[in-house]
Amino acid sequence: MLETKISSRPRAGLRIGLAEVALLGSIVFAASGHLLIKEGLNVAASATMREAIGLRILAYLSQPSVFLGLCVYGIGTLAWIFAVSKREISYLFPLTALNYVVVAFGGRLLFGESIPLKRWVGILVVVCGVVLMNRSSEGRAE
């Protein structure tokens, strides 16, 4: 109900419905999942270099952060499926470029990585494209 009200207003700002929230969630969960998996793999890889591949995979999965990372990643995937059920794919898929923005900020906040000026420009351009995309569409909803 809320969504219809917002969209019937003439072009006032961004249109953010449940699908857009789910999209953001899927990006943040997928990125966090990747980070957790990567961290766990770093630990497990050094310990099991010489084992057979099957044993190595078991060792990876028994790492709590790999397992947790996979679960978090799975939740992100469910959020993505939900978003896809609500919006056109040609609208949603380019919005996943927000991933680069989330990862850049995540790297800065979690690991104190600096963001060079050129990358700030790129982030700004992606965000402009995302805003354009959000405002692009009649017939966006399923």
Add this chain to the structure above:
Amino acid sequence: MNSMAALWASIAIGGLAQILLKRGVSGRTYFSKLPSFAWWTGLLRSGWLWAWGISFVIATGLWLVALSRIEISYAFPLLSSSYVLVAVLSKWLLNESVPASRWLAMVVICAGVILIAVA
């Protein structure tokens, strides 16, 4: 396998996977705000969803093969070409209408991704 071929195959199959997913969830409507549990379990019986899962796994495997030889800063901006591929396929196979403003937004997003990658 040639690593550039693996990269392009990964991009193409990954894009196709999104079309399969969209096809799989379309026409399974739900009338409340959130889908029911039965809606989710129903997806497990959809061939489209299985096709999506399999192509997703293949695309990820090819991506890892490609990344073992190609620098990530080179591979990442190429990944954004899949936005255009998905738009073309969605117009052709799913009859989505892609307005001019959406193509423009896509080009801007791709330009931003390239800038981020070269920075």
